[in-house]
Amino acid sequence: MLLFPSGREFVAAALAGAGTRLQHTLGRLAHRRREDMGALARSGRASMGGLRAFWSDHYLFCLGGLALLCIPPLLALLLAGKPTLSAYETSTREVNTQVAGLLQGEQLVPPPALPPLVFTTAEVQLERPMLSTASRDWAMLDSAYAQRLLMAFRIMKEKYGYDMALLEGYRSPERQNTLAAMGSGVTNAAAFQSWHQYGLAADCAFLRDGKLVISERDPWAMRGYQLYGEVAESLGLTWGGRWKMMDFGHTELRQPGVMHKQGNK
Numbered sequence: 001m002l003l004f005p006s007g008r009e010f011v012a013a014a015l016a017g018a019g020t021r022l023q024h025t026l027g028r029l030a031h032r033r034r035e036d037m038g039a040l041a042r043s044g045r046a047s048m049g050g051l052r053a054f055w056s057d058h059y060l061f062c063l064g065g066l067a068l069l070c071i072p073p074l075l076a077l078l079l080a081g082k083p084t085l086s087a088y089e090t091s092t093r094e095v096n097t098q099v100a101g102l103l104q105g106e107q108l109v110p111p112p113a114l115p116p117l118v119f120t121t122a123e124v125q126l127e128r129p130m131l132s133t134a135s136r137d138w139a140m141l142d143s144a145y146a147q148r149l150l151m152a153f154r155i156m157k158e159k160y161g162y163d164m165a166l167l168e169g170y171r172s173p174e175r176q177n178t179l180a181a182m183g184s185g186v187t188n189a190a191a192f193q194s195w196h197q198y199g200l201a202a203d204c205a206f207l208r209d210g211k212l213v214i215s216e217r218d219p220w221a222m223r224g225y226q227l228y229g230e231v232a233e234s235l236g237l238t239w240g241g242r243w244k245m246m247d248f249g250h251t252e253l254r255q256p257g258v259m260h261k262q263g264n265k
Contacts, residue, residue, distance in 0.1 A: 107147065108147055108150035108154065109150075110138035110146070111153070113136065114165055114207075118210075118211070119131050119132050119134075119167070119212065123211075123212075123214075124212050124214065127214040127215055128214060129182065130175075130178070130179070131167060131168065133175075134167060134168035134171070134175075135168060135169055135170045135171065135172075136166045136167070136168065136169060137169065137170065138166070138169065140169055140170035140199055141169045141170060141199045141200075141202065142198065142199040142200050142253065142255075144253065145199065145200050145201075145202075145237075145253040148235045148253060149166075149237075149251065151235055152228065152231045152232050152235055152237070152251070155231045156227065156228060160224070160227050162206055162224045162227070163207040163208075164204050164205070164207065164228070165204065165205055165212060166202055166204055167202075167203040167204055167205055167212075167249065169201075169202045170196060170199045171194065171196035171197060171201075172197070173191035173192055173197055174191070176191045176192075176193075176194055176196065176197060177190055177191045184245070188245065192259065193259070195252040195253070195254065195258075195259065198255075198258050198259065200255060200258065201250065201251065201252035201253075202250070202251060202252075203247070203249045204228070204249045205249050206221055206224050208220070222248075225241060225248035225249065228248075228249075228251075229242070229248070232251045236253070237251040237252065237253055238251065238252045238253070238254055239251055240252075
C-alpha cells in the first residue's frame, strides 16, 4: 500500500462508500421503527376508544357481568363458618339408649332356663322335631353374638311386650347332618355349613301364657317375628326371614373368615 499510492486511494474510497451505505441502512431501519411505534400507538388509542365506546353502549350488561363474578365469592366469605348443609346440623332423631348401651360394652345376663317340658309338647314337636335335644346353653354361643341376641330379647320385651325364648343355639356337626338328612324343610346346610356350628346362630320363638308359640300361622307370632327381624337387623344380625326358605326365628352374626362356605341356616 506504501509503494502504490493509487491503491491507497482505492481502498480509502471503498471504505468511505461502505460507511455511507451502512449509515443509510441504519437510517432506514430507524425510520421504519419509528413508523411501527407510531402505528402501534395509534392502534392502542383506537382499541381504547373502542372499549370506551363499548362501555358507553353496553354499561348495564357489563355491570351485570361484574356482579355475577363478584357476588358468589362475597357470599362465600360472608357465610364462612355458618354451615347450611343438613349433614352438619344437630340430629333430631331419637337415640336408642338400649343399642347405645350395647355398643358401650354393657354385659347382659341370659334369662333363667325354661322347664324342659316347655319344649316337649305335641305342638312344639310338630313344629320343631328333635327340639327337646337341642342345646340352649348361652355359654356355647359366641359372646358378641350372645350380647346382641340378649339385647334383641330385651327390646322385644320392653318395647313390644313379647317374651322370647331360645330354642336352639350351638349345634354340633353330627346334629347338623342329622337334621339335614330330614330334608330341606328342616335345613339345607350340612355340617360346618351352618353358623350354628360356630356359636354364631340361634333359633328363637315367643312365650305366651307360659307356652311356646313357634308357628308363623299365628297372627300374633307373625307380627312378633316381623318386629324381631327389624330389631335383629338394627343390631347388625342377619335375619332368616329374608331368605328364600324363610326361617323367621333364626338370626346369625356372620364374621369374615369363620366359614368358607356359608350355608343358608
